[in-house]
Amino acid sequence: MATQQVLKSANSDEKIETTMNTSLSSSTSSMSQIMNHTSRNTLSPLEIKELKSALISIPQEVRDMIYSYLLVNPVLGEATSVSSETTYGSTQKYDLDTAILYVCKQTYREGISILYKNPIFIDCSNSPGDWDFTDGVFDDRCLEDEEDEKNGILEPYIINLCPLTRYTNCQRKKHQDKPLFRNTPNIEKVKIWNVLLNSFKMDCWYDPLSSNAFAEFCMSVCPYPNISFSISILPLTFHSSQIQTEAGSFFMEKGLVNNLLPLKMIRNIKRLVIKCSELPMIPDYCYHRDHGRKLRPADLSVPDLPSLELISEYVKITSGATPVIECVYLMGERLREYFWLFHRAEIVVINRSFVGFRSSIRVHDTLIRPPEAVGGGLVIQEDEQSFLDCGELIDAIGGPSLEHTETAEEILCFKQYRGELLQVLEPEYQNVRACSIKFREFLQSESGPTGVFVIGPSRAVDRQDYWTRVTRAMEVLEEYEYSFVRGKSEKLRLSLAEKNNYFVLTYVSGESRMVMKKIAWAYERRMWKELMFYYKIAIRRMEKHYVKIRWCRTDLFKWDVSDRGSDLDTHSDMVEAIVWPKPELNSEHDQEHIVEISKGETSDTDLEDSICVGDNRDDDAW
Template identity: 75%
Template sequence: MTRQQVSKSATPDEKIKTTPDTSHPLSTSSVNQIMDRTLSNAFPGPPVEIKELKSAFISIPQEIRDMIYSYLLVNPVLGQAASVSSETTYGNTQKYDLDTAILYTYREGISILYKNPMFIDCSNSPGDWNFQDGIFDKSSLEIEEDERNGILEPLIINLCPLTRYTNCEPKEHQDKPLFRNTPNIEKVENWNVLLSSFYPSNLSSNAFAEFCVSVSPYPNISLGIWILPTIFHEDQTDTDSKSFVFDEGIVQSLLPLKMMRKIKRLDIKCAEIPMIPDYCYDRDDHGRKICSADLSVPDLPSPELISEYDKLTSGATPIIECLGLLGAILGEYFWLFHCAEIVVIDRDFVGIRRNIRVYDVSIRPPEAVDGGLVIQEDEQSFFDCADLVTAIGDSPLENTETAEDILRFKQYRGELLKVLEPGYQDVRASSLKFREFLHSESGPTGIFVIGPSKAVDRLDYWSRVTRAMEALEQYEFSFVRGKTEQVRLSLAERNKYLVLAYDSVESGKLMKKIAWAYERSEWKKLIFYYKIAVGRMEKLYFKLRWCRADLFKWDISDRGSDLDTHYDVVEAIVWPEPESNAQLDREHIMEISKGETSDEDLDGCICVWSQGDGDDDDDDDAR
């Protein structure tokens, strides 16, 4: 039995075809010689002892071999023939020797598998392409977790765990695996990547950037990129309404190629799609079709990019990371803190701000002034966080950063994270403390379960409600960190270039509603607004954790920093089911609110409920 030469497929989904030749039957000794030669070539070292081989790898059915191929790429490499699996039964560990034929099949399969192109989907596609009546269903881009936490990360189908979605199986954001940790990716020589244009601000991850970071250290890689236009998702069937133009997002999508310094071969072309979009026609200024384009020649979004790719892939100095992606995450991290906004006033060059990309920490490290972040490039120019991120994000492909620039930026980013780390730890500690308080008041007699009418000691009950208000204010204050008018004046006296502006983490109207309900002992309204406020702060806290963890994954934790992610598991708050008697609650409210401040004190606050609110459940609650 002989094995035919495996050809390299030009298409990503073409399967490996191997057929046995039974015209020349071989003896058992001949088969053993083939096995020994294969193993010695693929895996130098002591050969695997094969006592008896009933069937060779190529005689296994194709569907089973496909399953083996998938397993090889996403699982760790097996060890010697003595590798064991274990099962604990009644405290005793049972060990089983790994079948020698399975180990041989595994090792033989590796040598076949990695000679073939590997398909990776980095297109941020909706997964199963949910088209209904020719219309793309945008709801397929979202899942409940994304909507609940205010993030957008579409379903992505991949051969490997490239994003938090593997084969349309959603995973929690914190469980998103790193593609660089996938075993055996260094053995792959041919990658076929499906890519689409996107805007980093709309997504919480960049699969193609993570792919480039993972494979950039390995030499002699052949990379084929098929570009799928974003417009195809939404207007796939509407070819006459408007012409197709590659949007600016495609430039951002291709920026991670700056990391690839050891590419052997690079092919970029438009992906084949079921229908031909209108970009196949040239149009005049009035939108009229002029002539059809030549579809036989693969084309890039811009002819100028071809020479740029030659520069990027032929240099000796490695470009380490993509600044646009990191800048977007960094900007999100700053915004979630609601730090004081630093407005720059350059007295010498009014209206002119230089477009910086990196920061020289040798001039002046960033400083925290009561939560505000002061960033200085030189003695004459100052920049706030938003300006810095905008400058980093708006980096066209032709403006290639040097390795020194990026190393300085990474050092600067580490300094920024150190400045913000105490603030994050304050938020984290406040969140844990707030959760302990909620847990203590979620029992059968907790204030979030029973109303004041069911309280044994009403004075004690409202004292606990007061503590709930204080706990909420402390949790909010951990985000804000106390910006006062005195801080503004103090900063203005020390530095003539900066003006400090402040935005609260919570809207004033919502906190005013909570205070209004608290003053009038409106228990149901108080709890209603209270839960909304907690939900908003929890959303900010979880986003902080995600952004911070992503930043640490890209650089900090890999390089021995003294910062720690502290990414412990935090469960979402589950509120207990309230029990109340609406009639007794209203009588209690009327009794204790006599002589209280009138509603005129809340002029301008949208907190007036209709007279019928809360009356629908009178019959159910009355006893």
């Protein structure tokens, strides 16, 4: 961009000289001074002052001509602005070139309005093309484990590509570090948007998207009036030819109708055009590439466009000043996700009639069937009905984006219910957060040479004291795990103790259940290395779940057009990854802290088999 601008500025100087009259001779001289100064590497303070005053003394219409030669760039409104062959927004920040326009704030303010008159391209199509070349945002690696898959821990795919934001997305980021498109600097100055959109809803069960890209875009620009939209629709034939997929893999019914629904958030725009996409509006990453890295020809022969009646309806809505229709479905979607995160495990009660083999730690098993006398097994808590009422509300929120947002009353009703649900969930979140902080403090205290998390010659040799602290580590682990189960209370614990009943946590994820059983198995046999191995796995899962809760809680209000934010403390402080002490193996000292397996007990080699069977002896004996 900078090279093109310098060349154009030189030509523009010649044209301005030949067209200005004698009344502007002083301005012509000032222009020559500017060009002479900018060709040098360094400027003295006096020259800088003269340069600024000289440029400002040029009449406004002449300065506008200068800016138009320097800043008008039609490429920015085309798909090539985000293609792999260009660097707009990738390594080169899209902004005024201060090396060319070395001027004061007044000149910057005057020039930037012309700069952002360029049409700006944004891809909201979520196109499933060839992503191999992209800037590290796309990542199709297998999910790390079952827990991550169920909880959606891994950051999903990119939401959009735009020359304004691409340079901020060129590296994979954690969720909490990923800026919203609405926070993009100078987004309010853009007057013309060229938007690429799909004609269908794709079945994304295998590649979840981070959000509705077009809804995110409309949410970002809805506060700014007098802008223009040119929406190019990618037809189904293009996708089916590029990824060689049958049409049955896509949701065709009401696909385009639903994709356009976010336009209901837009008001007071200057112009809306909806048309079939043309080749210049399709980035190269949307195409399939063969082994020779050649692009497959595009098929745009069969356009997919909404009806003329629907286009007219959106033109009328977006050009008017009626109240904005908020995206209640997307607000409810994040609220639903936050709600179910508190169902990582449920408390089940089981009668303990005798002291059994595992007397020091609970055993977790989803196959447990508590006695009928316990009343079905699930613990009924004081806030249960309120929680279930909110759960029914969450389940009732459904349908495509914005489908149930036709009245302001519905929006107010939803926000009222959301506030009630958060009152129930907030104490649960605060408890999880407190337990996470407490565990980190415990980890720090036990990470020294004599700590339970360090193996080495200098560690503690007092066997009894060592295992007393290991027991404390188990208590901290148990407390952290319990924090993910909502509504537990001291009253409930005392009641269970009086009846000789014990907690069991049943998990949605079978892997979580197995990890906790492995911890119990290793702890009862005083097998330190196995215990710490599974202990770290359990903590990693809990920490990931806590981070996911923080994500959802922070994003609860991201789709609110009006009355954004809440009284919740979003805890913007970063949660650093847990760093475990580096093991210093010493087999002689290790043996001091390992109890020999008694005759008849399960050996280490039978670990996998022994903890996978949920028999009655294990269920009733803790």
